Amino acid sequence: MERSFALVEAAVSCGSPTRGSEGAFDALVGAGLPGLFGGASLMPMDKLGPCAVWPKGLRHLDTVMEVCRRLRTNTLEALEHGKYPIVIGGDHSCAMGSLAALGEFYGPEHLAVVYVDAHTDINTDRTSESGYIHGMDLAAACGLCGPELDVGRNKVNLLGNSLHIIGARSIDPPEFGVVEQAGAHLHTAQEVREQGLEAVLGQILPALEGKHVHISFDVDVLDPSEFTATGYNIPGGLTAAEVERVLSAVLDTGLTCSFECVEYNPAMDPSGKDLNTLMGLLHTVAGRLKKIR
Ligand SMILES: [Mn+2]
Structure with a gap:
């Protein structure tokens, strides 16, 4: 049977700190x-807008959590109907x-x-200095944050x-400690440079065996020489070809489930150049997924 897909919006x-990525879907x-995903079903979401008041250290908490609750519901619905979720953010708090x-x-x-990102996004609600929740999502998912960030x-x-x-190449000092505390595996952009991409993939891919694998791809992993329509332009990133290789290698394991x-921001992409780059990458993703039944 052919795999069918659900395109799930996360409008946050x-x-x-940057508005506009809620328009990416x-x-x-x-x-x-x-069309890339064979007439995938669409699960759009209302654009809620930032809430004005939030507790100390958790900016726009109510809006972020409402989007996350809706996204959880929609993603579960896709999974329960046997559809492969393709989630489109929005910022990474989703x-x-x-x-x-x-x-x-x-x-x-x-x-x-497999978290493909210029950041580690593993600040807890206690270590974050900025209060932006898109830097805390991994700590929350690992259960390291307070109940305010629990979803489901x-x-x-x-x-x-x-x-x-x-x-990753923009890591807050406390995040190294949280990575270690969580027992997570961090392969920085520098490590990719020094060891080579294939050597790094050679460490990641065998560890995925026997798991259902979720790929979370933040476009800011791309080097600013190739992609700038996102909240942070951090030098020393991966080329589009390298990102394509990472995504393909993980998808080709046949283990991915979503x-x-x-973090694509169309408001920062008036010419549509980066939209083209991103569509090219997603074309590859769709092609790899359609090959694997
Ligand atoms: Mn990022």
Whole structure:
């Protein structure tokens, strides 16, 4: 039977300092995303807008959590109907919602995450200096934050030992400690440079065996020489060809259960150049997924 897909919107940008990424789903759908995934079903979401008041250290908490709860519900619905979720953010705080659904559906012990990002996003609500929740989603999914950031039934949706971060190069000092505490696997952009991409993949891929694998792809992992339509342009990133290789290698394991793309900001892309780059990458993703039954 052919795999069928659900394109699931996560319309949130106020987990980050930059507005505009809540328009990514509409931009990608307008550029032909459903066609890439064989007429995927669409699960759009209302744009809620940032809330004005929030508790200390958790900016726009109510809006972020409402989006995450809706995303969890929609992702669970897709999974229960046998559809492969393609989640489109929005900022990366939405990963708390998608990981809540995946953790509940498969069980945290059966889930692994390949997190392709310039950041580690593993600040807790206590270590974060900025208060932006898109830097806390992994700590929340691993159960390391307070109850304000719990989504759905599980406190823990992901075991730190099943988390593989690749491409990071903007890491807050306390995050190194949280990575270690969680037992997560961190492969920085520098490590990719020094060891070579294939050597790093050679460490990640065998560890995924036996797991349901979620890919969470933040476009800011790309080097600013190739992609700038996102909240942070951090030098020393991966080329589009390298990102394509990472995504393909993980998809070709046949172990993935869902895919997520976040932090594309169409408001920063008036020419549509980066939309083209991103559609090219998603074309590859769709092609690899359609080959694997
Ligand atoms: Mn990022």
